[in-house]
Structure formats: structure tokens, C-alpha cells
Amino acid sequence: MTDVSSPPGGVRRVAFPPSWPTRMACIALALYVVYACSILDIGRERLVAGFGHGARFVSRMFPPNFAHDKLELLYGGMIESLQIAIIATTVGVLLSLPLGLSAARNLSPLPLAWAARATIVLFRTFHPVIIAILFVKAVGFGALAGVLALIVASLGFLSKLVAEAVEEMSMRQVEAVRAAGAPFLSLVIMGVLPQVMPRFIGFSAYLLDSNLRNSALVGLVGGGGIGATLFTAFQRFDYDFVLSIVLAIIAVVMAGELVSGWMRRVFQ
Amino acid sequence: MDASTPSKPAAAELGRSLVIRNLRKEYRAGQPVLKDVSLTVEGRGMTAIIGPSGTGKSTLIRCINRLVDPTAGEILFRGQDLARLNGRELRIARRRMGMVFQEYNLVERLSVIENVLCGRLGYVPVWRAWLRKFPAQDVDRAFHLLDAVGLGDFATQRADQLSGGQRQRVGIARALMQEPDLLLADEPTSSLDPKTSVEIMELIARRAGERDIPVIVNIHNVDLARRFADRIVGMSKGEIVFDGPPQALEDARLLQIYGGEGWLE
Numbered sequence: 001m002t003d004v005s006s007p008p009g010g011v012r013r014v015a016f017p018p019s020w021p022t023r024m025a026c027i028a029l030a031l032y033v034v035y036a037c038s039i040l041d042i043g044r045e046r047l048v049a050g051f052g053h054g055a056r057f058v059s060r061m062f063p064p065n066f067a068h069d070k071l072e073l074l075y076g077g078m079i080e081s082l083q084i085a086i087i088a089t090t091v092g093v094l095l096s097l098p099l100g101l102s103a104a105r106n107l108s109p110l111p112l113a114w115a116a117r118a119t120i121v122l123f124r125t126f127h128p129v130i131i132a133i134l135f136v137k138a139v140g141f142g143a144l145a146g147v148l149a150l151i152v153a154s155l156g157f158l159s160k161l162v163a164e165a166v167e168e169m170s171m172r173q174v175e176a177v178r179a180a181g182a183p184f185l186s187l188v189i190m191g192v193l194p195q196v197m198p199r200f201i202g203f204s205a206y207l208l209d210s211n212l213r214n215s216a217l218v219g220l221v222g223g224g225g226i227g228a229t230l231f232t233a234f235q236r237f238d239y240d241f242v243l244s245i246v247l248a249i250i251a252v253v254m255a256g257e258l259v260s261g262w263m264r265r266v267f268q
Numbered sequence: 269m270d271a272s273t274p275s276k277p278a279a280a281e282l283g284r285s286l287v288i289r290n291l292r293k294e295y296r297a298g299q300p301v302l303k304d305v306s307l308t309v310e311g312r313g314m315t316a317i318i319g320p321s322g323t324g325k326s327t328l329i330r331c332i333n334r335l336v337d338p339t340a341g342e343i344l345f346r347g348q349d350l351a352r353l354n355g356r357e358l359r360i361a362r363r364r365m366g367m368v369f370q371e372y373n374l375v376e377r378l379s380v381i382e383n384v385l386c387g388r389l390g391y392v393p394v395w396r397a398w399l400r401k402f403p404a405q406d407v408d409r410a411f412h413l414l415d416a417v418g419l420g421d422f423a424t425q426r427a428d429q430l431s432g433g434q435r436q437r438v439g440i441a442r443a444l445m446q447e448p449d450l451l452l453a454d455e456p457t458s459s460l461d462p463k464t465s466v467e468i469m470e471l472i473a474r475r476a477g478e479r480d481i482p483v484i485v486n487i488h489n490v491d492l493a494r495r496f497a498d499r500i501v502g503m504s505k506g507e508i509v510f511d512g513p514p515q516a517l518e519d520a521r522l523l524q525i526y527g528g529e530g531w532l533e
Contacts, residue, residue, distance in 0.1 A: 172369065172371055173373055173374065173375045173376065175369075175373060176367070176373035176374070176375070176442070177375065177386050177389060178362075179333050179335060179362060179367040180363060180367075180386055180387050180390050180442070181358075181360065181362035181363030181364075181391075182359070182397075183389070183394060185394040185397075185398075186389045186392075186394050186397040187389070189394070189397045190375060190378065190382070190386050194375050194376075194377040195376070195377060198377075
């Protein structure tokens with residue numbers, strides 16, 4: 001009863017009242033995770049067996065195989081992947097400007113904007129790998145399927161960001177160009193592009209970076225490139241060659257990140 | 269033949285005068301910002317529109333070049349009803365009307381000279397804008413105008429490096445670059461300090477005067493309006509409540525325009 005911080009009235013005010021709904025939700029989540037693990041047979045024994053298997057697998061990877069014939073395979077696949085990534089990025093960047101501008105509600109008429117938005121959502125719905133599976137079924141195995149899949153994925157990614165950048169730009173600057181009687185394309189060139197270009201270049205650099213990674217991925221499902229090489233190596237239990245491929249992919253992805261980071265710095 | 273449609277007056281006869289008839293604008297239905305405003309502006313000199321904030325001055329000026337679409341009424345200029353124009357016709361009408369903005373509205377990431385050349389976008393084909401291949405006489409004129417507004421040395425600097433007064437000078441050069449038959453200025457000095465404000469008004473009056481371009485200017489500053497305008501139009505609550513020469517703008521009239529009292533001392 002000597003608590004000096006108690007107000008004269010005797011009732012202590014609570015600064016942070018406990019939130020019982022939050023506590024209940026946390027407990028429920030924890031219980032569900034335990035339940036789901038038991039259903040999926042994720043237990044101690046399964047983990048021990050799995051890790052043992054994994055260790056054997058990793059030990060068979062060493063030393064990485066850099067034999068001459070393997071290196072040729074690796075080089076060919078990697079070049080194809082790079083080509084897939086660069087073609088897809090270039091086409092994606094070129095097409096995403098008109099698609100993104102059409103989707104920007106402050107520039108394009110509403111029906112067009114909604115149509116463009118629907119297209120972008122459709123392109124973004126599926127992971128590149130799923131799109132790649134569709135294209136492999138449609139146009140057959142090889143680089144063409146991979147390129148098409150990555151173009152679709154690039155368009156979904158970049159058009160959305162372009163549309164958002166355009167919607168956030170300053171309309172005052174656009175208004176001034178419009179007041180001069182500029183035709184729509186001149187308005188875009190002189191009033192819109194200068195405002196969104198720095199961000200667009202940043203996004204494009206990031207797109208190149210992510211297409212480099214994804215080009216390996218689409219290969220796994222038949223889209224050509226280093227992914228196809230990797231898949232074949234797995235199927236033939238050439239685990240030492242698998243490691244060489246993985247190391248090469250890591251090197252290329254890191255190089256890609258350096259390049260895209262440099263691009264963003266230069267053009268910002 | 270519909271007798272109620274006014275016959276199209278010959279462009280030459282009308283010259284550069286602007287006739288506004290019963291102009292109405294409602295941003296929300298039933299709440300007019302402009303209440304059937306009628307105004308004739310002769311093809312010369314400077315007309316200043318004064319009045320309290322939110323009284324529809326900006327809307328009036330923006331209806332003329334159709335940055336705002338009027339709800340009803342006519343705006344006759346060079347033989348056309350601007351309120352009815354669309355697409356290409358509207359663009360061609362717009363390029364004959366220069367506009368100076370309160371916040372300058374320069375394209376920040378373009379150079380000063382590119383901003384001035386934006387005034388030619390209504391005239392040049394898209395590919396010229398894309399490749400920055402403006403006709404040589406346009407480029408010469410742009411440099412000439414930059415000299416005329418005192419910014420000859422800033423041509424290749426980016427617009428976002430300029431001060432407010434410098435930006436507004438570029439805005440004026442851009443508007444004049446259009447070779448306009450009418451210059452609209454929407455609060456051109458409201459974002460500037462008093463000394464720069466006078467300089468900017470002087471610049472507009474002089475450059476428009478020597479080219480014989482009529483000017484319509486919205487302005488908060490009554491002293492500046494008195495000093496530079498040949499005619500003052502006072503607006504209040506979407507209507508014109510005063511129209512006359514600066515000398516006729518007595519204190520009683522100001523109270524009528526701005527309402528209240530006590531602030532005029």
C-alpha cells in the first residue's frame with residue numbers, strides 16, 4: 001500500500017493492457033504447427049535418417065568434376081542460360097513500357113487501364129516455373145520455351161512497377177507539357193519518361209539479375225540452358241558434376257548481382 | 269439550320285480576343301465553382317483576375333486551355349468554341365495558348381533548354397521529341413528566349429538545380445516558345461519572394477507586350493495587379509463582382525470582393 005506511483009484514487013492505470021485475442025492466436029498457431037508436423041511425419045527419426053542420407057549425397061559431390069568433356073557441357077549450358085536471360089530481359093523491358101503505361105490510371109483511359117491491369121495480374125499469377133512447364137508443353141523442349149516463360153514473368157514484374165512509378169509521378173510536370181498541346185507520345189517522352197526513367201533503369205537491372213537466376217530454374221523443367229544440364233546430371237547420378245554446375249551458377253548469379261548493382265548506381 | 273446556335277464568327281474579325289459565355293463548372297454535381305461566368309477579354313494588354321482563394325479563379329483559367337473541362341458554357345477564341353474541342357483540334361488550339369504555372373511545373377529531370385523546347389511539342393512530330401532533333405530555328409529561338417529572360421548561361425543545367433525565380437523565368441520562356449496568341453498565368457508569383465515577384469511580373473508584361481500577346485493572370489497580390497494590369501476582374505464565390513480599370517478598384521470594392529473588414533488598414 002506504499003506504492004507512490006498509485007494515483008490518489010487508488011486505482012492503478014494500465015499503460016499496456018494485455019491483448020487476450022493476440023495471446024490466444026499465438027497459442028493456436030503453435031498448436032497447429034505441432035499438429036501439422038505429426039501429420040506430415042516430420043519427427044526426430046525421420047530427420048536423423050534424412051540428414052544421414054544428405055551427408056552421403058554431399059560426400060559423393062566431392063571433389064567437383066571439372067573434366068574436359070564436362071566443362072564443355074557446363075560452358076554450353078551456361079552460355080545458353082545467359083542468352084535466355086538477356087533475350088528475355090531485353091524483350092521484357094521493351095514491352096513492359098507500353099504495358100505499364102497502359103496500366104497507369106492517371107494516363108490511360110479506364111477501360112484500357114483495367115485491361116492492362118488484368119493482363120499483368122494474369123502474368124503474375126504463376127511462378128516462372130509453372131509458366132515454363134506450360135510453354136514446354138506448348139512449343140516443345142528447349143531454349144524457346146525458357147525465353148517465352150521468362151518474358152511473361154518479366155512483363156508481369158516490370159509492368160506492374162512501371163505502372164506504379166507512373167502513378168506516383170508529379171502530374172504538374174505532365175500538365176505543363178499537355179498545356180503546350182503536345183500529342184500523347186510526345187507527352188510521354190518529355191513529361192513522363194524523364195520522371196520514371198531512373199526507377200525504370202533500377203528495376204531493369206534487378207530484372208536482369210533475377211532472370212539470370214530464373215533461367216537456371218526454367219531449365220529444370222525443360223526450358224533449356226544450364227538447368228537442363230543440371231537436371232541431366234542429377235538423373236545420371238553425376239553428383240560431382242552437379243557440384244561443378246552449382247558452383248558455376250553461384251558464380252554467375254553473383255557476377256549478375258555485381259553488374260546490376262553497378263547499373264543502378266551509375267544511372268540513379 | 270438551328271437558329272439558336274451562334275454563327276461561327278470569322279477568325280480574322282475576332283483576332284485574339286476571348287469571349288466566355290455562361291461558363292459553369294461543377295466538380296461535384298450541384299456545387300458550381302463557376303456560376304455562369306461571362307467575360308470578354310480584348311486581344312491586348314494584361315487582365316488580372318483577383319479574388320479570395322477557392323473562388324474559382326484557377327478553374328476559370330484552366331477551363332480556357334481545357335486542363336479542366338467545363339460543365340457548360342462557351343469559350344470562343346479564334347473562331348472556335350474551346351469548350352467543345354477534343355483530340356487533335358484541342359491540341360492545336362492549346363499550342364496557341366501559353367501557360368505559366370504557380371509551381372512553375374518544369375520537368376525537373378530535363379535540362380533548361382529541353383524545358384523551353386517543350387513549348388514546341390504541339391508543333392513538332394513525335395520522333396523529333398524522341399530524338400531531341402528539334403528544328404534548328406526552334407533551338408535558336410529557345411536560346412534567344414533564354415537570353416531574353418536572363419538565363420542564357422543555364423541552358424544545359426537541369427531544371428531542378430534552379431531557384432524559384434529562375435524556374436519561373438524558364439516557365440515564361442516555355443510559354444513564349446509556343447508563339448501564343450494568348451498567355452495564361454495561374455498565380456505566377458505566389459511561390460516567390462516580393463522582389464522576385466515584381467521582376468517576374470515585369471518580365472511577363474514586357475515580353476508579352478513587345479509581342480503584343482494578351483495576358484490573363486490570376487493573382488493574389490492586389491498591389492501587383494494594380495501595378496501591372498490594364499484591367500482588373502474581381503471574383504467572389506464563383507461570380508464576377510468587379511470589372512474595371514485599376515484606378516476604379518477602391519477599398520469598398522476590395523471589401524466587396526474579399527469580404528470581411530478590418531484587414532484593409
